[in-house]
Amino acid sequence: MYRKSxxxxxxxxxxxxxxxxxxxxxxxxxxxxxxLIQFLLILMAITLFVLHSGGSIARxxxxxxxxxxxxxxxxxxxxxxxxxxxxxxxxETTADSETYSNGLRINNHFLVAAPPRSWxxxxxxxxxxxxxxxxAGVVFHSTESQQLPFESDENSELKRVGESLLDYVRRQRAYxxxxxxxxxVDRVVAEGEVANHAGHSVWADDNxxxxxxxxxxxxxxxxxxxxxxxxxxxxxxxxxxxxLRHRYQIxxxxxxxxxxxxxxxxxxxxGSHVDWASGFPFQAIGLPDNYVVALPAVWAxxxxxxxxxxxxxxxxxxxxxxxAGAVLNRNxxxxxxxxxxxxxxxxxxxxKMLAEVKTESxxxxxxx
Numbered sequence: 498m499y500r501k502s503x504x505x506x507x508x509x510x511x512x513x514x515x516x517x518x519x520x521x522x523x524x525x526x527x528x529x530x531x532x533l534i535q536f537l538l539i540l541m542a543i544t545l546f547v548l549h550s551g552g553s554i555a556r557x558x559x560x561x562x563x564x565x566x567x568x569x570x571x572x573x574x575x576x577x578x579x580x581x582x583x584x585x586x587x588x589e590t591t592a593d594s595e596t597y598s599n600g601l602r603i604n605n606h607f608l609v610a611a612p613p614r615s616w617x618x619x620x621x622x623x624x625x626x627x628x629x630x631x632x633a634g635v636v637f638h639s640t641e642s643q644q645l646p647f648e649s650d651e652n653s654e655l656k657r658v659g660e661s662l663l664d665y666v667r668r669q670r671a672y673x674x675x676x677x678x679x680x681x682v683d684r685v686v687a688e689g690e691v692a693n694h695a696g697h698s699v700w701a702d703d704n705x706x707x708x709x710x711x712x713x714x715x716x717x718x719x720x721x722x723x724x725x726x727x728x729x730x731x732x733x734x735x736x737x738x739x740x741l742r743h744r745y746q747i748x749x750x751x752x753x754x755x756x757x758x759x760x761x762x763x764x765x766x767x768g769s770h771v772d773w774a775s776g777f778p779f780q781a782i783g784l785p786d787n788y789v790v791a792l793p794a795v796w797a798x799x800x801x802x803x804x805x806x807x808x809x810x811x812x813x814x815x816x817x818x819x820x821a822g823a824v825l826n827r828n829x830x831x832x833x834x835x836x837x838x839x840x841x842x843x844x845x846x847x848x849k850m851l852a853e854v855k856t857e858s859x860x861x862x863x864x865x
Contacts, residue, residue, distance in 0.1 A: 580749055580783065580784070580785065582739070582742040582743045582746070583599065583739045583742070583743060584598075584743060585597050585598055585599045585601070585739050585740045585743045585744070586598045592605075593605055593606050597736070597740050599736050599739050599740065600736055601682065601733070601736035601737055601739070601740055602681075602682065603674075603682050603683070603684050603737075604681060604682065604683045604684070605683075605684050606683070607663045607664070607666070607667045607675075607683050607684075607685050608684055608685065608686075608687065609667050609670060609685060609686065610690070611670045611686045611687070611690035611691050611692060612690060612691045613630070613689060613690055613691070614630050614631075614632065614688075614689050614690055614691050614712055615628065615629075615630055615712065615857075616628075616629055616630075616712035616713045616854070616857070617629075617708075617853060617854055617857050618633065618705040618706070618707065618713065619705060619706040619707075619708070619850055620704065620705060620706075621701065621703070621704060621705060621706060626853065627705075629713070630689070631745055632688055632713065632714060632715045632741075632745050632747065633702075633705065633707060633713045633714060633747065633751060634700065634702075634707070634710070634713070634714040634715070634747055634748075634751030634752065634753065635714060635715045635716075635717055635738070635741060635747065635751065635752045635753070636694060636695050636698070636710055636714045636715070636716050636717070636753060636754070636755055636758055637717055637718075637719070637752070637753070637754045637755065637773055637777060638672060638694060638716060638717065638718040638719070638754075638755045638772055638773070639718065639719050639721045639722060639723040639755075639772040639773060640662060640666075640675070640718050640719065640720050640721065641722055641723065641772060642658070642662050642720060642722075643658055644721070644722050645658060647678055647727055655678055655679070659677040659678060659679070659681075659720060662675070662677075662720060663675060663677075663683055663685070666685050666718070667685055669693060670685070670686050670691075670692055670693050671685070671692060671693055671694055671716070671718070672685055672686065672692050672694050672716040672717065672718040673685065673686045673687070673688060673692045673694070673715045673716050673717065674715070674716070674717045674718070674737065675717075675718050675719075675720065676717070676718070676719050676720065676730050676733050676734060676737070677720045677730075678720050678721075678727050678729070678730065679727070679729050680727065680728075680729025680730050680731075680732060680733040681729075681733070682733050682737055686716075688715060688741075688744075688745070691711050691712050692711065692715070692716045693711060694710075694711060694716025694718070694755075695709070695710035695711050695714060695716060695755065695758060695759070696709075696711070696759065696769070696770075697709065697759070697760050697761065697762055697769060698710040698711075698714075698755075698758040698759050698760060699758060699760055699793060699794050699797070699798050699800075699847070700714070700751065700753060700757075700758050700793050701793035701797045702748060702750055702751055703750075706793075706797060706850065708847070708850045708851055708854045709851070709854050709855075710758055712854075712858075714751070714758075715741065717734070717737065719734070723771075723772045723773050723774075723775075723776060724776060725776070726778060731778060731781050731782055734782040735781075735782040735783045738752065738782055738783060738784065739783065749784050749785055749787075750785070750787060750790060752779075752784050752787060753787055753790075754772070754773035754774070754777050754787075754788075755770050755771075755772045755773055756768055756770065756771045756772060756773050756774035756806075756809075756810070756814070757787070757788070757790075757792065757794075757814070757817075758794070759771070760794050760798070760800050762847075762848075762851065765799065765800050765801060765844055766800060766801055766802070766803050766806070767792065767794045767795065767800045767801065767802045767803075767806055768802065768803075768805065768806035768809075771805075771806060771809050774806070774809040774810050774811065774814060775809060775810060775811035775814065776811065777811075786813050788811050788813035788814040788816070788817055789813045789814075789816050789817050789820070790817050791817055791820040791821040791824050792814075792817050792818050792820075792821040793821070794821075795818065795821035795822060795824075795825060796821040796822075796824040796825045796828070797843065798843055798844065798846070798847040799825075799839075799840040799841065799842070799843030799844040799846075799847060800844075800847075801840075802818050825839065825840065825843075
């Protein structure tokens with residue numbers, strides 16, 4: 498009865514921030530304080546009915562998978578405005594390179610064949626998953642490779658180390674693109690094919706849930722140690738992003754770092770890999786600060802962030818983690834469930850999606 502009263506009263510609060518603060522305070526107070534809060538609820542109810550007599554009451558949403566509730570999707574575009582994609586076209590194509598109208602040049606010397614891109618996208622509003630072949634986003638990586646001083650005296654060694662790295666990436670089919678320390682862009686795995694860059698990983702946007710991003714997202718790696726990029730790398734990344742956004746209509750909110758998407762299904766923790774947990778120059782390369790987006794691994798799939806991850810996270814990424822936790826608590830309250838129970842349901846949904854993705858991958862291999 499108490500929780501029903503809280504939920505009904507919360508539905509009358511139109512401002513989402515005030516509603517969330519009210520739910521976080523009132524949903525699970527210590528039992529000894531409930532008589533006092535109930536008295537205050539009566540007073541607040543009288544005031545709210547007077548101020549919001551024309552307000553509407555929210556309706557519960559239908560289940561997504563086998564009675565598991567659909568979480569309310571945070572307003573991603575309200576958090577970070579979507580910049581328009583520039584018009585970029587191919588100027589010239591040769592056997593070894595491509596040149597684009599914005600100045601981008603892509604080398605194809607290390608290009609290697611890989612399996613074709615095919616994957617499942619799960620609608621956030623329920624329904625059957627959709628089969629897709631186009632990339633839905635980009636995951637930024639750092640190679641964590643040997644870093645020599647970026648100085649003219651080291652030029653020969655810098656070139657040698659970079660070529661050795663590209664040879665390794667080619668053998669592993671590890672990324673779609675690599676941007677070396679001079680800012681040169683090499684395509685290693687074509688956009689229509691799958692690179693082995695993300696492993697167990699998750700993301701979500703306004704329309705879709707994504708599970709295991711090797712197939713659904715492109716991998717772009719910087720020859721770096723997750724601390725700093727050279728000016729040439731920043732300029733080239735900006736041009737590459739312009740081309741990819743125009744060619745594949747990728748929303749700006751789907752350009753994310755490996756640390757934001759990497760998860761460990763065994764312990765249900767975020768941050769199995771933590772490259773670019775901080776320091777990624779989103780704004781310098783023409784993107785909004787996507788660190789602040791509510792972390793989908795938390796609010797959509799029930800993963801948790803341990804101290805190892807949060808210590809390495811940028812302040813803006815910590816804000817994204819906190820926002821995700823607030824969204825999870827709000828959705829749990831809307832379902833009249835304790836947060837722990839609601840989190841278990843989200844984890845159950847993740848495992849069902851993961852099983853479907855793995856089955857899809859096995860079917861694709863068998864069909865060859």
